[in-house]
Amino acid sequence: MGASTRPKLAVFKFSSCDGCQLALLSLEDELLELAGAVEIAYFLEARSQTLPPPYDVALVEGSITTAEDSKRIQEIRQQAKLLVTIGACATAGGIQALRNWKDVDEFTRAVYATPAYIETLKQSTPISAHVPVDFELNGCPVNKAQLLEVLTALLLGRAPHLPAHSVCVECKRRGTVCVAVAQGIACLGPLTHAGCGAICPAFNRGCFGCFGPMESPNADALLAHLEESGHAAAELVRLTRGFTGFAEAFRTASEKWEKRP
Amino acid sequence: MAPSLPRVGARLTLAKSSLEQVFANLRAAGFTLIGPRLRDAALVLEEVTGLNDLPRGWRDQQAPGQYRVVPGQDSFYFDHLVGPHSWKQFLHPARLKLFGAAKNNGTWSFQSATAPPPRYAFIGVRACDLAAIARQDRVFLAGEFRDPHYAARRESLFLLAVNCGRAAPTCFCRSLQTGPRVTGGFDLALTELADVFVLEVGSEAGAEMLRETAWQPATALHASRAEEAVRQTESQIERELRTDDLPKLLYDNLEHPRWDEVARRCLACGNCTLVCPTCFCTTVEDASNLAGTRVERTRLWDSCFTLDFSHVHGGNSRPTLRARYRQWLTHKLASWKDQFGALGCVGCGRCITWCPVGIELTEEVKAIREKAA
Ligand code: SF4
Ligand code: SF4
Ligand code: SF4
Numbered sequence: 211m212g213a214s215t216r217p218k219l220a221v222f223k224f225s226s227c228d229g230c231q232l233a234l235l236s237l238e239d240e241l242l243e244l245a246g247a248v249e250i251a252y253f254l255e256a257r258s259q260t261l262p263p264p265y266d267v268a269l270v271e272g273s274i275t276t277a278e279d280s281k282r283i284q285e286i287r288q289q290a291k292l293l294v295t296i297g298a299c300a301t302a303g304g305i306q307a308l309r310n311w312k313d314v315d316e317f318t319r320a321v322y323a324t325p326a327y328i329e330t331l332k333q334s335t336p337i338s339a340h341v342p343v344d345f346e347l348n349g350c351p352v353n354k355a356q357l358l359e360v361l362t363a364l365l366l367g368r369a370p371h372l373p374a375h376s377v378c379v380e381c382k383r384r385g386t387v388c389v390a391v392a393q394g395i396a397c398l399g400p401l402t403h404a405g406c407g408a409i410c411p412a413f414n415r416g417c418f419g420c421f422g423p424m425e426s427p428n429a430d431a432l433l434a435h436l437e438e439s440g441h442a443a444a445e446l447v448r449l450t451r452g453f454t455g456f457a458e459a460f461r462t463a464s465e466k467w468e469k470r471p
Numbered sequence: 472m473a474p475s476l477p478r479v480g481a482r483l484t485l486a487k488s489s490l491e492q493v494f495a496n497l498r499a500a501g502f503t504l505i506g507p508r509l510r511d512a513a514l515v516l517e518e519v520t521g522l523n524d525l526p527r528g529w530r531d532q533q534a535p536g537q538y539r540v541v542p543g544q545d546s547f548y549f550d551h552l553v554g555p556h557s558w559k560q561f562l563h564p565a566r567l568k569l570f571g572a573a574k575n576n577g578t579w580s581f582q583s584a585t586a587p588p589p590r591y592a593f594i595g596v597r598a599c600d601l602a603a604i605a606r607q608d609r610v611f612l613a614g615e616f617r618d619p620h621y622a623a624r625r626e627s628l629f630l631l632a633v634n635c636g637r638a639a640p641t642c643f644c645r646s647l648q649t650g651p652r653v654t655g656g657f658d659l660a661l662t663e664l665a666d667v668f669v670l671e672v673g674s675e676a677g678a679e680m681l682r683e684t685a686w687q688p689a690t691a692l693h694a695s696r697a698e699e700a701v702r703q704t705e706s707q708i709e710r711e712l713r714t715d716d717l718p719k720l721l722y723d724n725l726e727h728p729r730w731d732e733v734a735r736r737c738l739a740c741g742n743c744t745l746v747c748p749t750c751f752c753t754t755v756e757d758a759s760n761l762a763g764t765r766v767e768r769t770r771l772w773d774s775c776f777t778l779d780f781s782h783v784h785g786g787n788s789r790p791t792l793r794a795r796y797r798q799w800l801t802h803k804l805a806s807w808k809d810q811f812g813a814l815g816c817v818g819c820g821r822c823i824t825w826c827p828v829g830i831e832l833t834e835e836v837k838a839i840r841e842k843a844a
Pocket of ligand 1: 381386387389390399408411416417740
């Protein structure tokens, strides 16, 4: 069996909900094909047997929230030829990055019976704040077709095709009526990286921005327009401070609107 | 019942309920009918099977960056105007699989992926949209390179046009002489009055679809009421785009400060290009299985507002928002003319209504003209 010739894939988890790893498992049809094409060397959620490093590709889920994490990611970087972050937590700090604007000690005291047992960093940060990342895959969770596209591209030695334009392009391609224009819903789609297929607007919801900022986000322009159309500054802070709120374009926007009188 | 079919060019009156028979005739002739329907708070273009599918009694309210569906005139089927969709969705689909290939025993075999398209009958095409189809004809059919996918859909197309009975504040077809009156290029054209349709027969195919309907030659009164309705619409149109100094005005003002100003408001979201019925740009996406033994190529709508669009070897030729907005406007209203012999705008107003921040191309041109170089 050609175990040694197949590229070794490893999947690591940090602070996250496991949803992106589940996206990998939910590939179903392609999973067997994938297991044939790569050696799944480390993937605790799927397989208890592990193989030692080095790894050809490391998929990393989750954000860095403990001192221990920040050491472990350095080791993983050393062990992996290519490091790909998967999902909003690994790529932007995730929903848990909401703490970055609050006092974490206060949370620990409020939530845990023995706060002394809790060791945590003040901020939840993306992997790229700690080590160089070769490729970032957005989404909360990642889109499984995009995940497969990245793995296929890496296996075949070509660039993955993951457009960074707005979600609006995806709305229009699928014929969705714009919820912002037709219903006055505050939608983050014009600022948000494509990739989900514009799911939320197709269900009459505004985009939550879970794929992070698009390639050239003009947050000031959209938020100023929304404010003019009657959306309160506090609502705009909530809108931009979501699953990828710590990503730079959203972070600067929410901090700016937070200071509005 | 009229004994025979009307001749081409005839003006008729038709009871509104008789449109059902026209639809039935079209279906019997093998057409898939596409028309306006109320869905998701908008009047969209989708398959319709009968008169009941049409949004009778509903109309749209449009403004820059805003669209609402509100009650209209009760007995009217076509009280609405152009909406979020345009006919290019059907003639030039947003996503089209071009071909696939598979590798077996070391040899590649190719399969064409395009099934024969349906024969479409478009119900309720406005004058501006007829003009938009004619512009896309120039792009896809007239030049050296014909687009076979567009051609296949276009050649079998049946067009039932409608004269607009009202105009939106976003409409400016009058400036471009594309509307509101339908003047040609249709199979049937109707004007809706409160009680009847006044119909104009534009082709043999159009006449044929009036079989078994109770059409009558239009009375002078009906004909003049129909005329008056379109005249009224014409006089409602307030938005204006001066075209006499185009394309020169834009070519002379490529460094105008207004480009910087609009770049501060524009999101580069691409909505304007995608709702525009004349914009035609596409990209191709190749996909493969993990082993690289099955591949397929898909064509997708693209937009000059995306960074990939102007990414070339070594960098991006339009890295700034300013450069991308300028590309859009100067292509529509200047270089399109050099390329295809007409402007790339028909005045439908979609880019104004469906821009999430309400940028109005008519106002941008005006601002450039005010302080022109
Ligand atoms: S619904 Fe949101 S994402 Fe879709 S086109 Fe409108 S603004 Fe863009
Ligand atoms: S540029 Fe705007 S107004 Fe002109 S045809 Fe396109 S969408 Fe309509
Ligand atoms: S003009 Fe409006 S619709 Fe067009 S890219 Fe800019 S913000 Fe989007």
